[in-house]
Amino acid sequence: xxxxxxxxxxxxxxxxxxxxxxxxxxxxxxxxxxxxxxxxxxxxxxxxxxxxxxxxxxxxxxxxxxxxxxxxxxxxxxxxxxxxxxxxxxxxxxxxxxxxxxxxxxxxxxxxxxxxxxxxxxxxxxxxx
Numbered sequence: 001x002x003x004x005x006x007x008x009x010x011x012x013x014x015x016x017x018x019x020x021x022x023x024x025x026x027x028x029x030x031x032x033x034x035x036x037x038x039x040x041x042x043x044x045x046x047x048x049x050x051x052x053x054x055x056x057x058x059x060x061x062x063x064x065x066x067x068x069x070x071x072x073x074x075x076x077x078x079x080x081x082x083x084x085x086x087x088x089x090x091x092x093x094x095x096x097x098x099x100x101x102x103x104x105x106x107x108x109x110x111x112x113x114x115x116x117x118x119x120x121x122x123x124x125x126x127x128x129x
Contacts, residue, residue, distance in 0.1 A: 023052070024076065026093060027067055030086035032078035046070050054083070 028034070037043045049055070049068035056063050065083045067076040078086065 022093065023067070024069065026089045027054070027076045027078065027086055030078065030089055031082040032067065032076040032086070035075045035077060036073060037075065043073070046073070046075055054086070
């Protein structure tokens with residue numbers, strides 16, 4: 001049985017736990033390449049960019065997308081197609097997070113009502129609202 005790529009990516013993200021790390025994982029999975037600055041001017045330019053946000057930059061009529069992370073000394077670079085793939089992965093990731101949150105709330109709700117005897121327990125009657 002083959003496992004879909006999106007399921008593998010979501011599994012990897014869920015294991016990381018950190019929001020910024022999951023964004024880097026999604027960007028990498030979408031095909032963004034990582035560049036490590038190695039000169040003082042590259043490092044200062046990296047630090048001057050908006051941090052941990054995907055920003056579009058138009059150069060010579062082409063749009064590239066940059067994700068600067070000075071704390072980890074890296075810059076991720078992608079094109080339009082890779083950015084669209086990142087958006088799809090990010091949406092799938094958010095849907096998965098919502099499903100997990102809903103499941104946790106449902107489990108908590110069921111556990112709490114059991115202590116009261118459930119909906120048909122001794123505290124529920126025709127005049128109890």
